Amino acid sequence: xxxxSLYTERNTVIHAMDPISKLFYIxxxxxxxxxxxxxxxxxxxxxxxxxxxxxxxxxxxxxxxFSFVFLILLTVIIIQGLFRPGNQTTLFHFGPxxxxxxxxxxxxxxxxxxxxxxxxxxxxxxxxKPSDLVESLVRKGLSSKIGYVIISVFQIxxxxxxxxxTITDAQRSRGMETEGNLQTRMKAFLPLLGxxxxxxxxxxKERAMALxxxxxxxxxxxxxxxxxxxxxxSKVVQWGILLGIACALAWRILV
Amino acid sequence: MKKIIVENLKYKxxxxxxxxxxxxxxxxEQGEFIGVIGRNLSGKSTLCQAMVGLVPHFYKGAxxxxxxxxxxxxxNYSIADISLKVGIVFQNPxxxxxxxxxxxxxxxxxxxxxxxxxxxxxxxxxxxALNLLKIAPFKERSPFDLSGGQMQRMAIASIIAMKPEIIVxxxxxxxxxxxxxEEVFRAIQDLSKQGITVILAEHKMEKMAEFCNRxxxxxxxxxxxxxxxxxxxxxxxxxxxGVNAPxxxxxxxxxxxxxxxxNDYPVTLEEAVRxxxxxGL
Ligand SMILES: Nc1ncnc2c1ncn2[C@@H]1O[C@H](COP(=O)(O)OP(=O)(O)O)[C@@H](O)[C@H]1O
Ligand SMILES: [Mg+2]
Numbered sequence: 001x002x003x004x005s006l007y008t009e010r011n012t013v014i015h016a017m018d019p020i021s022k023l024f025y026i027x028x029x030x031x032x033x034x035x036x037x038x039x040x041x042x043x044x045x046x047x048x049x050x051x052x053x054x055x056x057x058x059x060x061x062x063x064x065x066f067s068f069v070f071l072i073l074l075t076v077i078i079i080q081g082l083f084r085p086g087n088q089t090t091l092f093h094f095g096p097x098x099x100x101x102x103x104x105x106x107x108x109x110x111x112x113x114x115x116x117x118x119x120x121x122x123x124x125x126x127x128x129k130p131s132d133l134v135e136s137l138v139r140k141g142l143s144s145k146i147g148y149v150i151i152s153v154f155q156i157x158x159x160x161x162x163x164x165x166t167i168t169d170a171q172r173s174r175g176m177e178t179e180g181n182l183q184t185r186m187k188a189f190l191p192l193l194g195x196x197x198x199x200x201x202x203x204x205k206e207r208a209m210a211l212x213x214x215x216x217x218x219x220x221x222x223x224x225x226x227x228x229x230x231x232x233x234s235k236v237v238q239w240g241i242l243l244g245i246a247c248a249l250a251w252r253i254l255v
Numbered sequence: 256m257k258k259i260i261v262e263n264l265k266y267k268x269x270x271x272x273x274x275x276x277x278x279x280x281x282x283x284e285q286g287e288f289i290g291v292i293g294r295n296l297s298g299k300s301t302l303c304q305a306m307v308g309l310v311p312h313f314y315k316g317a318x319x320x321x322x323x324x325x326x327x328x329x330x331n332y333s334i335a336d337i338s339l340k341v342g343i344v345f346q347n348p349x350x351x352x353x354x355x356x357x358x359x360x361x362x363x364x365x366x367x368x369x370x371x372x373x374x375x376x377x378x379x380x381x382x383x384a385l386n387l388l389k390i391a392p393f394k395e396r397s398p399f400d401l402s403g404g405q406m407q408r409m410a411i412a413s414i415i416a417m418k419p420e421i422i423v424x425x426x427x428x429x430x431x432x433x434x435x436x437e438e439v440f441r442a443i444q445d446l447s448k449q450g451i452t453v454i455l456a457e458h459k460m461e462k463m464a465e466f467c468n469r470x471x472x473x474x475x476x477x478x479x480x481x482x483x484x485x486x487x488x489x490x491x492x493x494x495x496x497g498v499n500a501p502x503x504x505x506x507x508x509x510x511x512x513x514x515x516x517x518n519d520y521p522v523t524l525e526e527a528v529r530x531x532x533x534x535g536l
Pocket of ligand 2: 300426
């Protein structure tokens with residue numbers, strides 16, 4: 001089945017981890033560099049994130065995302081290195097420009113934090129089935145309605161794309177040009193939006209009714225067909241992460 | 256035992272000027288197979304939805320009279336409560352897929368999970384529904400990965416697993432190819448054989464004449480007739496109500512061949528053969 005999810009099936013320790021633990025790790029990656037702003041700490045975190053991505057054997061999948069992030073970060077580094085207020089220590093000149101140490105260090109700090117957070121999210125997204133994540137959250141108390149919306153978006157959007165393809169095929173068979181340069185393609189694409197969006201709206205009403213009559217708004221407690229997935233060491237990992245954050249806080253306050 | 260009692264039901268959709276159902280009254284017995292016919296916009300879908308509480312709870316709008324299903328007055332109960340008694344299947348098999356389940360098996364579980372049915376009971380019911388609708392071979396497939404007829408049978412199975420005593424089907428074959436329609440009609444007959452009370456809105460009159468114990472003819476939101484198929488299809492004013500009799504009835508009418516000892520024309524192939532057989536055809 002087609003899916004818009006970036007989940008990549010692999011048999012690794014990271015894949016077998018509780019999705020909630022991965023959310024904890026995102027929290028960790030967000031907080032640690034804020035609590036301990038030293039650039040060394042950020043580097044350690046980045047290395048940790050990259051190791052996890054390698055262990056999960058999804059590093060290749062991250063390359064497009066990282067290339068995009070690097071492009072943005074490069075501009076940050078150049079602009080900060082050249083123009084950050086408070087720039088004093090000259091590193092070197094090229095032409096009329098001077099690169100300063102303060103701006104550069106600041107930009108590297110930002111860059112490491114961003115890479116750190118991006119890797120933490122990639123670990124979650126690339127190694128977790130969306131439905132597993134949502135199911136874990138619903139069992140932890142997330143509203144099952146919100147859970148439904150999230151999961152169904154992952155399934156229904158690919159279906160909309162395939163209905164778009166059907167309509168495109170129909171139009172092509174009637175002689176409409178649907179390929180070629182951007183302009184022709186836009187011309188072919190826009191008339192599609194009408195039927196697809198109107199169709200989806202009409203479908204939404206019917207789907208809402210179909211859900212209603214299957215007890216979607218039932219007040220009582222829900223049950224689950226699938227046994228709750230048992231993840232090993234979840235508690236240890238999650239408490240470990242919290243402990244790590246607490247230690248960082250203590251270090252910051254005491255030292 | 257009276258399974259369904261409808262008394263002076265009147266209903267107007269919000270923002271609409273006109274009554275979609277106008278003083279509708281009828282009663283249905285346990286285990287009956289009831290057909291609902293009428294031209295487009297005559298109120299078939301509205302009536303079907305009134306049986307499960309979508310009218311009025313889903314749409315709101317102005318509502319008068321009573322619908323009593325197995326002792327419950329629909330107006331006073333939530334759709335989730337009513338869904339334990341009556342299930343409904345819609346036209347479009349695609350929009351009845353929840354879109355949140357990976358396999359046919361899990362899809363059928365959706366309603367049971369919402370109702371809080373225990374896992375052991377759920378598995379029993381899903382297996383029963385899969386077998387009754389003959390879709391067990393596809394249970395591990397993606398719900399989107401089925402033919403129209405299979406998808407519609409999955410929609411029926413999803414409702415049957417909730418163990419309603421009544422099932423309402425609103426033109427369940429109108430978007431299917433002939434083969435898919437045939438599969439679904441056979442499935443509906445199987446449901447009826449299980450003792451489930453069936454209400455079917457449908458345009459294929461030959462099928463209606465063959466399956467139904469009684470037929471409810473609607474026009475402009477009003478009940479024109481509610482009787483056995485021979486009586487309803489023998490009416491002279493069928494055309495004025497926008498309905499065609501089954502082809503067998505039309506042939507016999509043209510030849511003025513009534514069923515022996517009655518005032519009614521044959522409605523099925525066998526009856527027609529019996530009546531026309533005497534002509535040496
Ligand atoms: N959602 C709606 N809002 C307003 N009016 C509606 C709606 N659905 C149906 N109607 C009106 O109710 C009447 C009966 O329609 P419907 O029950 O769909 O008939 P049928 O199923 O026999 O074609 C029609 O006049 C129609 O225009
Ligand atoms: Mg209708």
